[in-house]
Amino acid sequence: MDAEVIYILWKRQLKRYFRSKSRMIGSIGQPLLFLLALGFGFSSVFQQAGEGNYFQFLTPGIISMAILFTAVFTGIEIIWDRQFGFLKETLVAPVSRLEIMIGRTLGGATVSVLQGIIVMIIALFVGFVPQSLLMIPVALAFMFLIATLFAAIGTAIASLLEDMQGFQLIMNFIVMPLFFLSGALFPLTGLPPVVEIISKIDLLSYGVDGIRSALVGISYFGFGVDFAVLGVSTAVFLAIGSYLFSKMQI
Amino acid sequence: MEEKIIIQVENLTKKFGDFTAVNNISFKVKAGEVFAFLGPNGAGKTTTIKMLTTLLNPTSGNVHINGFDSMSEKNDTRRSFGIVFQDPSLDDELTASENMQYHGVLYKIPKDTRKERIEELLKFVELWDRQNELVKNFSGGMKRRLEIARGLLHHPKIFFLDEPTLGLDPQTRNHIWEYIHKLNEEEGTTIFFTTHYMEEAARVSKIIAIIDGGKIIAQGTAEELKATTKTASLEDAFISLTGKKIREEEATSADRMRTQRRMFRR
Numbered sequence: 001m002d003a004e005v006i007y008i009l010w011k012r013q014l015k016r017y018f019r020s021k022s023r024m025i026g027s028i029g030q031p032l033l034f035l036l037a038l039g040f041g042f043s044s045v046f047q048q049a050g051e052g053n054y055f056q057f058l059t060p061g062i063i064s065m066a067i068l069f070t071a072v073f074t075g076i077e078i079i080w081d082r083q084f085g086f087l088k089e090t091l092v093a094p095v096s097r098l099e100i101m102i103g104r105t106l107g108g109a110t111v112s113v114l115q116g117i118i119v120m121i122i123a124l125f126v127g128f129v130p131q132s133l134l135m136i137p138v139a140l141a142f143m144f145l146i147a148t149l150f151a152a153i154g155t156a157i158a159s160l161l162e163d164m165q166g167f168q169l170i171m172n173f174i175v176m177p178l179f180f181l182s183g184a185l186f187p188l189t190g191l192p193p194v195v196e197i198i199s200k201i202d203l204l205s206y207g208v209d210g211i212r213s214a215l216v217g218i219s220y221f222g223f224g225v226d227f228a229v230l231g232v233s234t235a236v237f238l239a240i241g242s243y244l245f246s247k248m249q250i
Numbered sequence: 251m252e253e254k255i256i257i258q259v260e261n262l263t264k265k266f267g268d269f270t271a272v273n274n275i276s277f278k279v280k281a282g283e284v285f286a287f288l289g290p291n292g293a294g295k296t297t298t299i300k301m302l303t304t305l306l307n308p309t310s311g312n313v314h315i316n317g318f319d320s321m322s323e324k325n326d327t328r329r330s331f332g333i334v335f336q337d338p339s340l341d342d343e344l345t346a347s348e349n350m351q352y353h354g355v356l357y358k359i360p361k362d363t364r365k366e367r368i369e370e371l372l373k374f375v376e377l378w379d380r381q382n383e384l385v386k387n388f389s390g391g392m393k394r395r396l397e398i399a400r401g402l403l404h405h406p407k408i409f410f411l412d413e414p415t416l417g418l419d420p421q422t423r424n425h426i427w428e429y430i431h432k433l434n435e436e437e438g439t440t441i442f443f444t445t446h447y448m449e450e451a452a453r454v455s456k457i458i459a460i461i462d463g464g465k466i467i468a469q470g471t472a473e474e475l476k477a478t479t480k481t482a483s484l485e486d487a488f489i490s491l492t493g494k495k496i497r498e499e500e501a502t503s504a505d506r507m508r509t510q511r512r513m514f515r516r
Contacts, residue, residue, distance in 0.1 A: 005355060005358075008352055015344065016343045016344075085340075089352075089400075092305060094326075094328035094329045094357065094358075249306050249307060
């Protein structure tokens with residue numbers, strides 16, 4: 001492993017992020033709309049159902065959403081690089097494909113966590129109150145885990161796709177279901193059995209649950225399960241992503 | 251003593267499904283030579299370069315670059331050459347100097363050498379003054395010059411150029427050939443380039459291989475090619491060898507993407 005190679009790949013992702021203000025603002029827009037519209041729209045129904053403050057409940061879910069979307073997108077950006085040529089420059093270099101994969105994924109994950117943090121800060125201004133400041137690092141750890149996981153999944157998918165035509169397909173059939181069935185928007189308790197099973201397969205559920213227990217103290221699976229599931233699946237998808245990426249030809 | 255063979259290709263074939271893009275080609279390039287791959291659009295030039303540079307696995311056949319097997323010794327092969335691709339391969343969101351840095355790190359050039367070499371090369375292609383500008387603000391010619399500088403950063407023994415002057419004005423084309431000529435004369439770098447401009451092939455290169463329909467149909471100096479086809483110019487020789495038909499290519503996903511990008515930019 002060459003740390004400098006990984007570092008420069010990571011740095012490239014960050015530079016691109018900070019230079020593209022429109023992308024930064026654009027990808028905050030959707031989570032924010034969800035947060036404000038749903039957060040205020042459902043708050044009284046949620047309260048009357050005896051579930052407590054919906055805004056508090058929802059914020060960790062929307063943080064996860066911002067991270068999910070950005071992370072998958074940074075993985076899929078490989079297709080972009082491929083079509084616009086820059087990937088060739090990277091693939092023709094005498095470096096291991098694993099290093100390229102790790103550098104890119106960490107870069108994408110960092111960008112995604114930053115997006116998540118921006119959503120969290122905005123939520124703080126609109127009235128979100130974390131249960132304890134000491135638990136914020138734990139939430140950040142979960143944020144980084146799901147960011148890495150979904151950046152790796154994005155890379156794995158992108159390695160199989162020829163061009164951006166498949167992008168809508170991925171958004172509608174993978175990313176959206178992952179988000180809607182993760183418990184980001186509603187509690188996983190008392191669901192119909194089928195939906196409950198699907199939610200338990202959805203890896204994002206464990207991220208939402210982890211961040212939610214850290215920030216507002218509502219937990220469904222428990223910290224231990226969250227960490228174990230996310231840790232193992234991140235390692236697995238990093239391996240799958242690296243393998244598929246190493247098989248990629250131009 | 252025989253001169254060193256730096257590129258050796260034996261029975262190289264690439265099939266995409268039923269379509270044979272490159273059909274059993276073999277050739278040798280001597281160290282220090284300038285070798286042109288001349289052929290109409292869709293003849294298999296780019297596919298061949300991709301296989302020579304480890305980007306695409308051949309269906310069958312062998313490639314040796316600088317003595318290394320391009321399939322089993324990929325990283326040694328990669329260290330031996332520099333390349334300028336047909337399509338731009340720069341990161342538009344980075345500056346000229348950042349693109350150079352990125353390349354330098356990937357090729358593991360020590361930091362001090364890297365700095366000196368970047369300065370030397372950016373001056374060579376006359377982009378030193380604009381090193382801190384974002385590449386997206388560069389013209390086509392500037393991008394191509396930057397790519398040449400970048401490809402040379404790690405002192406490659408072989409320099410591949412895939413249609414290096416495509417879409418550039420005559421002034422820039424001239425300039426680019428000057429750099430390449432200088433590089434070959436002064437550093438002894440082996441040059442392998444593809445083109446469909448006849449005069450470029452004749453002017454710059456010593457050996458020309460004409461490729462069409464995935465096969466090498468003739469190979470030799472410009473004089474030899476004219477002699478075998480009994481024609482007066484290389485252009486006539488080329489047409490006599492490849493026929494008069496206009497090639498229709500199907501649009502690849504890359505072409506579609508290029509169109510989309512153009513629309514996107516507007």
